[in-house]
Amino acid sequence: MSNFESTTSIPDPNEFDSQDADIDPELEFRSTFSEALSQHGFPDTLVLSRERADVVFHDRRLEILDYLKQNEPRSVRALAQELGFDKGVVSRDLQELAAIDVIEYESTGRAKAPRLKHRHVVVEPVV
Numbered sequence: 001m002s003n004f005e006s007t008t009s010i011p012d013p014n015e016f017d018s019q020d021a022d023i024d025p026e027l028e029f030r031s032t033f034s035e036a037l038s039q040h041g042f043p044d045t046l047v048l049s050r051e052r053a054d055v056v057f058h059d060r061r062l063e064i065l066d067y068l069k070q071n072e073p074r075s076v077r078a079l080a081q082e083l084g085f086d087k088g089v090v091s092r093d094l095q096e097l098a099a100i101d102v103i104e105y106e107s108t109g110r111a112k113a114p115r116l117k118h119r120h121v122v123v124e125p126v127v
Contacts, residue, residue, distance in 0.1 A: 030124055037122065045120040052100050053123040060085065061093050068103065068116050075111035 030047040037045045048056065056062070063083065073079035080090040094114050097103045102121055105112040 026124075033124060037120070042120050044118050045122060046101055046118040048100065048121060048123050050123055055096050055100050056102060056121065058093075060089070061097060064090065064093055064114075065097070065102070065116065065121075068114060072113065072115065074108060074113055076114060077111075079114060 026049065030049065034045055034047045037047070056065070064079070067073075067079070067083060071082070073082055076091050076094060077087050079094075080087040083090070094103060098105070101117060103114050104117040106115050107113075
């Protein structure tokens with residue numbers, strides 16, 4: 001037996017049958033919803049669960065997102081100054097938004113420039 005062979009069998013991904021998988025119905029719903037949005041003219045859409053939406057629907061965070069939609073600040077500090085908020089508060093808001101995949105950081109030297117990660121962010125339907 002070579003070093004690359006194993007005594008355990010590794011399933012072939014080409015033989016995957018989704019019927020045999022135990023898929024979270026809520027995750028499957030968000031995936032289907034996202035795919036439908038993409039097919040109807042809303043590509044690059046992040047679908048958030050209702051439970052995670054409260055992270056976004058906060059007045060200051062919405063203001064930050066609106067600003068990032070129109071501008072590309074060079075750093076977190078610059079964003080805070082441009083909006084007139086405390087840098088620490090903005091930094092914590094951005095960390096929360098990054099944790100749920102709404103924003104990402106573009107590194108420019110030592111500075112981290114916040115950027116929107118998706119063109120659209122929606123919350124899964126209530127019903």
